[in-house]
Amino acid sequence: MAAYKVLVLLVVVAATLAYPQYPPAPSYGSPGPVAHPKYDFNYSVKDNNGNDFGHQETRDGYNTQGNYYVQLPDGRLEKVNYYVNGDSGYVAQVDYQGEAQYPAYQPAPSYQPAPVYG
Template sequence: MAYKQVVVLAALVGAVLASPAPLPALGYGHPQPVNTNPAYNFNYAVRDNFGNDFGHQESRDGYNTRGSYYAQLPDGRLQKVDYTVQGDSGFVAQVGYQGQAQYPTYHPAPSYHSPPTYG
C-alpha cells in the first residue's frame, strides 16, 4: 500500500511541476499602462420622414477635441453647435441657427359635444 501512495504523490508533484508558471497579476503596486495620447473620431446622423433631423460628429487627438452637433427645432430652424476643448480650457461652443422660425396659426377644434339623447 505504501508503494501506491508514493506513486500517487509522485504523479501529483509531476503534474504541479509541469504546469506553466502563472503570469504576474497587475494590481496594487503595479501601475497600469496609460495611453497619454488618446485619439478617436466618430459621427452619426438621423433624418427620416417624421421630421427627425439630428446628428453629431467629434474627433479627438490627445487633449484637443473638436466637434459639432445639430438638431431640427420644432419651429423649423436647424440649430448647430460647433465646439472645441483644448486641454484644460473647458468647453467652448458657438451656437448658430439656419432658417426662419415659423409659428403657424393655431385653430382649436371645439371641445364641447352635446350630450347623447336616448329614446
C-alpha cells in the same frame, strides 16, 4: 493551579486554531501607462417624420472638437461647433439657419361629458 494553566493554554490554542487564516490578497502591481484617449465618430438621422439631427466628434488626448445639428420644431436648423482643449472648458459657437415658423392658432375642440342614462 497547574491544571488551570493547562486549561487556559488549551483554550488559547483552540481559539488560535479556530480563527480562520486567509491567504494574502493578490498583488496586481502598479497600473501600467495609460494611453491618451483617441477617437473619431459621427452619426446622422434624417427620416420621413421630420427628424433631422447628427453629431461628429474627434478627440486626441485633451484636444476635443466637433459639431452637431438638429432640426428644431419651429423649422430652423441649429448648428453647434465646439472644442475643448485641456482646461479651456467647453467653447461652443451656435448658429441658426432659416426663419422660425409658427402655425396659426387653432383652438382645440371642446369636449362634453357623455350623457349618463339611468
